[in-house]
Amino acid sequence: MTRWKENPVLTVEHLTMRFGGLVAVDDLSFDIGRGDITALIGPNGAGKTTVFNCVTGFYKPTEGRLTVRHSSGDSYLLERMPDFEISRDARVARTFQNIRLFGGMTVLENLMVAQHNPLMSASAMSFAGIFGLGRFRRAERRAVEHASYWLDKIDLVERADDPAADLPYGDQRRLEIARAMCTGPQVLCLDEPAAGLNPRESAELNALLMYIRKEHDTSVVLIEHDMSVVMEISDHVIVLDYGEKIADGTPDAVKSDPKVIAAYLGVADEEVELVEEEVGL
Amino acid sequence: MSDLVSESRLKASFKDSGIAALITLALSFMLIGMRTEISIGGLAVDYRWAAVAITVVVVFAGRMLLNMYVWRPETPRTVTFRTVLLGLSILAALVIFYLVDRFLGAVAGLSPARAIESNDWLWILLLLALAVVAAIVATALLGLAEKRAAPTGPGAAASIKAGLAPLGKWLPLALGLLAVAVPFILIEWLGSRGSRQYLDLAILVLTYIMLGWGLNIVVGLAGLLDLGYVAFYAVGAYSFALLSQYFGLGFWMCLPLAGILAACWGMILGYPVLRLRGDYLAIVTLAFGEIIRVILLNWYDFTGGPDGISGIPRPTLFGIEFDRGDDGFAALFGLQYSSIHRIIFLYYVILAMALVTNFVTMRLRRLPVGRAWEALREDEIACRSLGINTTNTKLSAFATGAMFGGFAGSFFATRQGFISPESFTFIESAVILAIVVLGGLGSQIGVVIAAVVMIGGFEFFRDLQEYRMLVFGLLMVIIMVWKPRGLISTRKPTIGLKRRTGISADMVQEGQG
Ligand SMILES: Nc1ncnc2c1ncn2[C@@H]1O[C@H](COP(=O)(O)OP(=O)(O)OP(=O)(O)O)[C@@H](O)[C@H]1O
Ligand SMILES: [Mg+2]
Numbered sequence: 018m019t020r021w022k023e024n025p026v027l028t029v030e031h032l033t034m035r036f037g038g039l040v041a042v043d044d045l046s047f048d049i050g051r052g053d054i055t056a057l058i059g060p061n062g063a064g065k066t067t068v069f070n071c072v073t074g075f076y077k078p079t080e081g082r083l084t085v086r087h088s089s090g091d092s093y094l095l096e097r098m099p100d101f102e103i104s105r106d107a108r109v110a111r112t113f114q115n116i117r118l119f120g121g122m123t124v125l126e127n128l129m130v131a132q133h134n135p136l137m138s139a140s141a142m143s144f145a146g147i148f149g150l151g152r153f154r155r156a157e158r159r160a161v162e163h164a165s166y167w168l169d170k171i172d173l174v175e176r177a178d179d180p181a182a183d184l185p186y187g188d189q190r191r192l193e194i195a196r197a198m199c200t201g202p203q204v205l206c207l208d209e210p211a212a213g214l215n216p217r218e219s220a221e222l223n224a225l226l227m228y229i230r231k232e233h234d235t236s237v238v239l240i241e242h243d244m245s246v247v248m249e250i251s252d253h254v255i256v257l258d259y260g261e262k263i264a265d266g267t268p269d270a271v272k273s274d275p276k277v278i279a280a281y282l283g284v285a286d287e288e289v290e291l292v293e294e295e296v297g298l
Numbered sequence: 299m300s301d302l303v304s305e306s307r308l309k310a311s312f313k314d315s316g317i318a319a320l321i322t323l324a325l326s327f328m329l330i331g332m333r334t335e336i337s338i339g340g341l342a343v344d345y346r347w348a349a350v351a352i353t354v355v356v357v358f359a360g361r362m363l364l365n366m367y368v369w370r371p372e373t374p375r376t377v378t379f380r381t382v383l384l385g386l387s388i389l390a391a392l393v394i395f396y397l398v399d400r401f402l403g404a405v406a407g408l409s410p411a412r413a414i415e416s417n418d419w420l421w422i423l424l425l426l427a428l429a430v431v432a433a434i435v436a437t438a439l440l441g442l443a444e445k446r447a448a449p450t451g452p453g454a455a456a457s458i459k460a461g462l463a464p465l466g467k468w469l470p471l472a473l474g475l476l477a478v479a480v481p482f483i484l485i486e487w488l489g490s491r492g493s494r495q496y497l498d499l500a501i502l503v504l505t506y507i508m509l510g511w512g513l514n515i516v517v518g519l520a521g522l523l524d525l526g527y528v529a530f531y532a533v534g535a536y537s538f539a540l541l542s543q544y545f546g547l548g549f550w551m552c553l554p555l556a557g558i559l560a561a562c563w564g565m566i567l568g569y570p571v572l573r574l575r576g577d578y579l580a581i582v583t584l585a586f587g588e589i590i591r592v593i594l595l596n597w598y599d600f601t602g603g604p605d606g607i608s609g610i611p612r613p614t615l616f617g618i619e620f621d622r623g624d625d626g627f628a629a630l631f632g633l634q635y636s637s638i639h640r641i642i643f644l645y646y647v648i649l650a651m652a653l654v655t656n657f658v659t660m661r662l663r664r665l666p667v668g669r670a671w672e673a674l675r676e677d678e679i680a681c682r683s684l685g686i687n688t689t690n691t692k693l694s695a696f697a698t699g700a701m702f703g704g705f706a707g708s709f710f711a712t713r714q715g716f717i718s719p720e721s722f723t724f725i726e727s728a729v730i731l732a733i734v735v736l737g738g739l740g741s742q743i744g745v746v747i748a749a750v751v752m753i754g755g756f757e758f759f760r761d762l763q764e765y766r767m768l769v770f771g772l773l774m775v776i777i778m779v780w781k782p783r784g785l786i787s788t789r790k791p792t793i794g795l796k797r798r799t800g801i802s803a804d805m806v807q808e809g810q811g
Contacts (some may be wrong), residue, residue, distance in 0.1 A: 020790075037500050073683060075679070075683075076680075100682045100683070101681075101682050101685050101686055101688065102685075102689050104682070104684055104685035105685030105687075106684055110683070110684075111683050113680070113683070115680075117677050117679060117683075118677070118680070119672070119673050119676035119677055119680065120676060120677075120805050120806075121672075121675065121676055121789055121805045121806030121807055122459065122669075122676060122791070122801075123671060123793075123794070123801070125789045125791075125793060125794070125795050126669060126791055126792060126793060129666075129669055130666075130669050130670065130673040130681070130686070131683060131684045131795060132666075133666050133669070133684060133686050134685050134686075136665075136666035136668065137666045137670075140485055140665050140666055140667075144413040153665075159792070161795070163796065168795075174795070176799050177794075177795035177796070178791065178794050178795055178796060179798065180801045180805045182805040183805070195686070197683075197684075200684055200685055232676065245541075
């Protein structure tokens with residue numbers, strides 16, 4: 018039942034994040050299993066985005082320990098690392114709740130920026146690049162191939178040379194995921210990737226996530242409000258409410274947890290059965 | 299009904315114009331009404347109440363006109379109409395001001411009366427012609443802009459754009475060839491004596507183009523608003539001047555050193571300030587620019603303070619001096635000695651330096667570091683989530699820009715032979731920034747056009763005296779109304795899978811760091 022505890026790629030222990038008097042995340046611990054798709058759910062303001070911001074280094078957690086273990090055996094303590102190192106070395110990539118693409122750059126350029134670090138070392142801090150040395154040219158060609166691979170996966174090859182801001186919303190969401198994947202992450206954190214998608218786009222997204230899990234050494238953590246998406250693709254669900262974990266288990270187990278239902282319906286635990294009767298569950 | 303409306307509007311406009319006139323009165327009471335004059339035994343105050351009256355009346359009338367016809371029209375006016383009216387009224391004000399100053403000066407007490415000279419009429423005609431041309435250009439361009447905004451398929455605008463596309467490709471090459479040929483054309487045309495002035499101007503323009511390109515890296519690509527760019531120009535100039543003074547080094551030896559020193563200064567200044575963003579960054583860079591100047595001004599023992607440094611060595615051509623001597627350039631090449639040789643040489647030196655700047659910038663743009671600069675301008679947070687060290691990336695932009703500023707500075711020093719802190723005031727930073735912004739953030743060719751227009755035009759209209767400031771202010775207003783993102787506002791992608799088409803400016807971010 019607790020498969021994710023056996024070989025976790027990310028371990029969160031006693032994570033607490035305070036903003037002044039507000040405790041956004043309170044003593045939260047969980048494991049993310051390697052190769053799983055894990056869903057982090059909870060009502061609005063539960064602290065889900067805050068957890069992501071702590072994991073990816075955008076916030077420095079007030080307390081707690083965050084450990085990433087690569088399949089190669091290396092491990093990293095995220096709470097000590099600045100945000101760009103978390104992406105570069107610990108290989109945790111993310112997307113944002115409000116899309117953050119480089120709108121004035123083309124789709125392909127967005128994916129090239131994501132491969133900044135390998136390209137940078139190939140260009141020998143730009144010196145080899147300025148003189149157009151072969152090593153850099155080869156590295157760049159490989160980067161373009163890598164980008165094309167992801168463009169193909171998100172079905173945007175035709176639009177590779179259009180500015181990212183020109184894409185429809187659903188395509189922008191998928192491009193942001195592809196861009197994160199171009200960094201070669203071990204953990205991919207997606208903040209509400211299905212928000213604002215129509216059913217067809219939502220199905221495409223599910224397929225993309227399933228593909229990533231199957232073909233790449235990347236574990237996916239996603240924040241999601243759409244229960245049908247959560248139930249369909251996730252292996253493991255963690256439920257937050259007011260910064261605390263109220264449930265942690267397989268989708269089926271979580272679905273029938275009275276605490277979860279109570280949190281989502283906004284009532285106290287004891288009243289759940291009453292409310293369930295009323296709404297005819 | 300409409301009577302009622304227009305009557306109430308008349309009343310409101312009257313009130314508004316009255317307030318404007320009162321404010322003008324309060325302001326001009328001191329600013330225009332009184333003037334200190336040097337008189338025997340000290341200063342005397344000279345009163346100019348007629349000028350105050352004229353100002354107040356002009357403001358009242360102008361405000362009234364704007365109120366009645368521009369700001370609250372009964373029928374919505376088109377952008378074209380409003381802009382043309384704006385342009386015309388500014389130009390009309392300019393002409394009125396000129397006329398008042400020139401011919402009614404005695405009446406208004408503005409300045410001593412002058413006899414009408416024949417070339418005054420020339421200037422008036424020129425101003426009027428400028429007004430007409432500006433109006434026509436504004437109408438045409440705004441008409442195009444409106445058509446483009448209306449979604450009616452490929453219209454005239456699209457076809458014009460398509461027609462201009464090959465121009466964009468060949469323009470840089472043509473400009474480059476022209477730049478190489480300039481000295482010969484000038485000498486052929488004006489003789490070596492007459493062309494000297496224009497060659498000097500061309501050197502000045504090229505210096506500003508190089509500075510514009512350097513600053514473009516920082517402001518245009520990385521989106522960091524740097525108001526103290528002149529500091530690096532100063533560091534470059536003083537590095538060379540001091541190195542030559544204390545160690546007797548020559549220009550070619552000092553050129554790389556000056557660039558490296560300026561880049562180091564860029565990093566030293568950049569490191570603490572680059573965690574600031576937007577307005578704060580602008581203010582701190584401005585302050586740093588001033589600090590450098592003030593240090594140069596006050597460290598008398600080392601830099602000579604306000605006296606500056608003179609006797610800075612001239613550049614040599616592989617050790618050959620441009621002088622009258624037996625081993626000078628003219629003698630060695632069997633030419634008649636002429637001071638124009640050195641000017642031509644300086645022209646080619648700065649042309650080569652500018653072209654190198656351009657080449658390196660274009661190259662860097664296509665390298666990961668350049669893409670990271672642009673990504674930083676687009677979205678800094680996204681950059682960090684992709685593992686880009688934003689501090690280092692900003693520093694590299696700052697240092698690269700500073701380096702080119704330093705190169706340009708040491709060229710400036712060798713050209714002038716004399717430098718003092720006075721050449722590195724804030725206004726220089728402002729001019730360079732204006733070139734970058736007018737040209738279009740991030741656009742290399744835009745910088746060239748803007749520098750030619752701003753520096754070249756500014757010198758060309760020297761005869762207009764103080765009015766050239768007004769003309770240039772007007773030009774800038776027109777450009778900023780018509781093209782708020784600068785003359786060349788499309789961004790060319792750095793890499794293409796199949797094609798590379800320009801990205802229109804409204805999608806490109808300006809950056810806030
Ligand atoms: N930088 C911050 N400063 C102060 N309070 C913050 C900050 N970031 C988040 N919070 C607070 O922390 C709480 C949790 O916010 P968070 O954005 O993590 O919620 P969420 O679960 O992602 O909600 P949603 O589903 O609406 O995205 C909220 O009360 C929010 O106001
Ligand atoms: Mg959120």
